[in-house]
Amino acid sequence: MDVTAQQQLEKTVADTFREDSDMNIGALAMDPQSGEMKALIGGRDFKKSMFNRAIDAKRLAGSTFKPFLYYAALDNGYTANVKLMSKPTVFKLDHQEVYQPRNYNGYYAYEPITMAQALALSDNIYAVKTNLYFGPNTLVKTAKEFGITSPLPAVPSLALGTAAVSVKEMVSGYALLANGGESVVGHAIKRIENRNGTTIYSWKDEHRKEVLDPKKAFILTELMTGMFDESLNGYMNVTGSTIADKLTRTYAGNLALQPRTAG
Incomplete structure (x- = not known):
């Protein structure tokens, strides 16, 4: 654990949430090169709840799941300039079912937008069209390559992060992008020594391999x-x-904008 990183993370939580708020949190900072967990918060108050929300809790990932979709798209022939129409859309599925996702706050371009802009604006229509074009099983397979081990339903809405996953799974998946596509295993123990200073355990990363295409990950x-x-910026910011003006x-x-669906 990195003491400074841990203190910064705890301060961010304290500054963000009121003391009387019932909202809880799970947070994890990981070195994407080594997999070392530098800072971790499993909840607001360990005395009130020992449940580790960063490791054990499963929640909907929302739009943070979309990079897995767009890696699959890049891996199957898409480029950043591929355009699709952004407008209210009803998708007709098997067995006479329909699926009608909606964009955040009901905003649409009402014209074709590029994949680059769709990702920047978190356009749900573009994401679902892409998922259906390649087939939801393609996204499931790709997400597994990113290290997602939770059950993933092969459905259109998976593109909008409607499967329950853990914070640790998502952090590990993003680490793949940060390190250029190599697998990384998150771990909290680097070494254990006995009372005599003899090392009785040390972490050995024996599973490093190239999982993603480095160029596509870049x-x-x-x-x-x-x-x-x-x-x-387009139909919304x-x-x-x-x-953006605060970044150094x-x-x-x-960003996970809440998926809005109907039908």
């Missing part, structure tokens, strides 16, 4: 900087626009 990471790039370095990320 392209996707660059696309994920778009959430702070206001030149990509990029999802990171409210803090280049960041790649993805």
Whole structure:
């Protein structure tokens, strides 16, 4: 554990949530090169709840799941300039079922947008169209390659993060992008020594291998900087626009806007 990182994470939580709030939290900071867990918060108050929400809790990932979808798209022929129509859409599925996802706050471009802009604006219509074009099983397979071990239903809405996953799974998945596509195993124990100072256990990463195509991982990471790039503003502002002027370095990320669905 990194004491400074842990203190910063705890201060961020304390500054963000009121003391009387019932909302809880799970947070994890991991070194993407080594997999070392530098800071971890499993809940607001360990005395009230010992449940570790960073490791054991499963919640809907929301739009933070979309990078897995867009890596699958890049891996199957998409480019950042592929355009799809962004407008209210009813998808007809098997057995006469219909699925009608909606964009955040009901905003649409009503014209074709690129994948780069769809990722920056978190356009749900573009995501579901892409998922259905390649088939939901493609996204399931890709998410597994990113290290997601929780059950994933092969359904259209998976593109919007409607499967329950853990914080640790998501952090490990993003670490793959941060380190250029190599697998990484999150761990909290680096070494154990006995009372005599003899090492009785040391972490050995024997599972490192190239999981993602390095070039496609680089392209996707660059696309994920778009959430702070206001030149990509369109029918709404990029999802990171409210803090874009506060950044002191280049960041790649993805914001979870709540999926809105009907039907």
